[in-house]
Amino acid sequence: MHFASRPTMPLAGSIATATALVFFLYACGGNHLDSTVKQLDIGHTSLPLITVSGLQFKDMNRNGQLDPYEDWRLSAQERARDLTSRLTLAEKAGLMLHGTAPVLNDTTGAGTGNAYDLAALQTQISNLDINTFITRMSTDAHTMALQYNEIQALGEQTRLGIPISISSDPRSHFQYVLGASAGGGGFSQWPETLGFAAVGDATLTRTFGDIVRQEYRAVGITEALSPQADLATEPRWARINGTFGEDADLAKAQVQAYIEGFQGGTTGINSQSVIAVVKHWAGYGAQKDGYDSHNYYGRYATYPGNNFAYHLKPFEGAFAANVGSVMPTYSEPDAAVTVDGITLEQVGGAFDKPLLTDLLRGKYGFQGVIVSDWGIASDCDANCLNGVSSGAPSFVGFGTPWGMETATRLARFVRATNAGIDQFGGESDPSFLVQAVQQGLLSETRLSESAYRILLQKFQQGLFDHPYVDADAASSIVGNASFQAxxxxxxxxxxxxxxxxxxxxxxxxxxxxxxxxxxxxxxxxxxxxxxxxxxxxxxxxxxxxxxxxxxxxxxxxxxxxxxxxxxxxxxxxxxxxxxxxxxxxxxxxxxxxxxxxxxxxxxxxxxxxxxxxxxxxxxxxxxxxxxxxxxxxxxxxxxxxxxxxxxxQREDVPHDTAHPLYAFGYGLSY
The missing domain is CATH 3.40.50.1700 (Glycoside hydrolase family 3 C-terminal domain)
Structure with missing residues (x-):
């Protein structure tokens, strides 16, 4: 009979049970699987193949037998549970890091360049078990696709053959600011998200997302660190450019359409999806005096209008679209904030358990991956805290551990994981998570929960079965005449x-x-x-x-x-x-x-x-x-x-300057 998919079970205590059931059914001859199923296209691979009942499967762990996680006939949930049960502690910790793909001749320290450092990547993938990276590389589509395939080949060489996920900041607009967007590469060039809000046509925004989804997948980008659901209620704020403006209802509709385009529908992650990472949960737009919380001096969000709940509304559009991932804000509230009976902690969003566990997972029922913004576990040195006294500022000594500035790196990893973080942005040292478990500060079951969520999305995207892209086709997809028109x-x-x-x-x-x-x-x-x-x-x-x-x-x-x-x-x-x-x-x-x-x-x-x-x-x-x-x-x-x-005006309230020269929604035509 057909082995039907089951609803996702709570992780604690369930992985071993589910895995035992799968093995029992396999031991009974595998008759639970539909004998009429057709061969899945598994494309190119460097892995050995296994033939079962006339069908081919990748032997990802090279043990000569078909294991449940290798069996593309099973559901993504079943495969993810099985694979999670096989992970070592170090592999679970590696999955929880979202590194920066190193490039050759990097002069910024931020991964900008036009060719990956494959030797450095191999070390991170093979020795540190990291398999998710942001790319800031900028080159032509054909080269990006070729190099992406080389990265996937490195993933296939690991013990379990886990594929690599590549993310990107927005790269389909006009403005390029390191840490907020990425440059060039020939992608179709659209107005900023503010422009989509100006048009106010959800169909257009959904079309944009669908086109960029095709361009991203063509070069191997499988995760978009966007959209910004933040509200531009503070006019001086530096990050307004990536938002949909200051109105919550308009932003909610635009956020939903954007995610539906990127993820290929309303039902969540599928084999054609680019995972959307909606950000920054929550209230980031209400920055005190407009200063931005990438900076120590701008770490505070403020709510003089008691309007924090208004800033949650755009995220409801993301949840309606079944968004895959959520990124918390760097900011910490400058005073107590209570919403729906939940009182937030006065720390950065990644460390705030009421914000992530009680509000996001509890009230809103979010089940996807929570990925931190970059550098929240890193130290912020004297130059980072006070500005350099001489010379040019740099990323050396930069961190964003707001509310946890004096804590150790280990303590930040523990606090964020317990708060609800599944993956740490910009990190490449899994030893802290391993130490935390070994010292009894975190349970290995907690790491298993995050590992499962991350693996589930890789299975849902089809990366285990067809991770490579067609480099020749990439050039005809990215920035083609129809898309650019x-x-x-x-x-x-x-x-x-x-x-x-x-x-x-x-x-x-x-x-x-x-x-x-x-x-x-x-x-x-x-x-x-x-x-x-x-x-x-x-x-x-x-x-x-x-x-x-x-x-x-x-x-x-x-x-x-x-x-x-x-x-x-x-x-x-x-x-x-x-x-x-x-x-x-x-x-x-x-x-x-x-x-x-x-x-x-x-x-x-x-x-x-x-x-x-x-x-x-x-x-x-x-x-x-x-x-x-x-x-x-x-x-x-x-x-x-x-x-x-x-x-x-008040930082958290929209449309509230006393005598605006032009009101929200103003626009002439002819």
């Missing part, structure tokens, strides 16, 4: 028309002289414009600007890269000087890239038309300016009228 259309649709004095737009370029700032002259010429050297000689001036920012903490590694502080255009700002120059032309058009909500109070009178963009190519921009397409976007956050009102 849809991405360009999304860029056009996401533009938000804020001002259009005298209905100047749309306008043709035919016979017009144009002065440009931040725009490729060749693109303007393709649309019929003649480029001139001064605004005074032009019929129209067109300016690309970006939301202003300050570098208030240059002595901190992330503080030196992130956009902080004022959102207002002021004299001396290069973009503002260009805007003032453009005003000398008879007509001027200004588009502002909004990674944060810009203050345009002193721009309005200097421009004929103003458009907000969230990542747009010159060609897509000119399509809209000349009427080949229409702007469809509406602001996903309000635009304040002054910094005084930004300072006065």
């Amino acid at each position: 849809q991405a360009l259309d999304a860029q056009r649709r996401a533009l938000v028309l804020l001002q259009n004095t005298g209905n100047y737009l749309p306008t043709t370029g035919n016979g017009k002289k144009v002065w440009l700032y931040g725009i490729d002259p060749a693109i303007a010429q393709q649309y019929g414009y003649t480029v001139v050297s001064t605004p005074q000689a032009a019929d129209v001036a067109i300016v690309r600007a970006s939301t202003p920012y300050q570098t208030l903490h240059p002595n901190y590694i992330f503080g030196s890269m992130q956009h902080e502080g004022s959102l207002a255009f002021t004299d001396g700002n290069a973009d503002y000087e260009a805007i003032k120059q453009a005003a000398l032309a008879p007509k001027s058009v200004v588009t502002v890239y909004m990674d944060r909500p810009a203050i345009l109070t002193n721009v309005q009178g200097k421009a004929t038309a103003i458009l907000a963009n969230f990542g747009v190519s010159d060609a897509a921009l000119f399509d809209v300016l000349t009427g080949k397409a229409k702007p469809e976007g509406h602001l996903p956050f309000e635009l304040p009228s002054s910094m005084d009102e930004v300072v006065a």
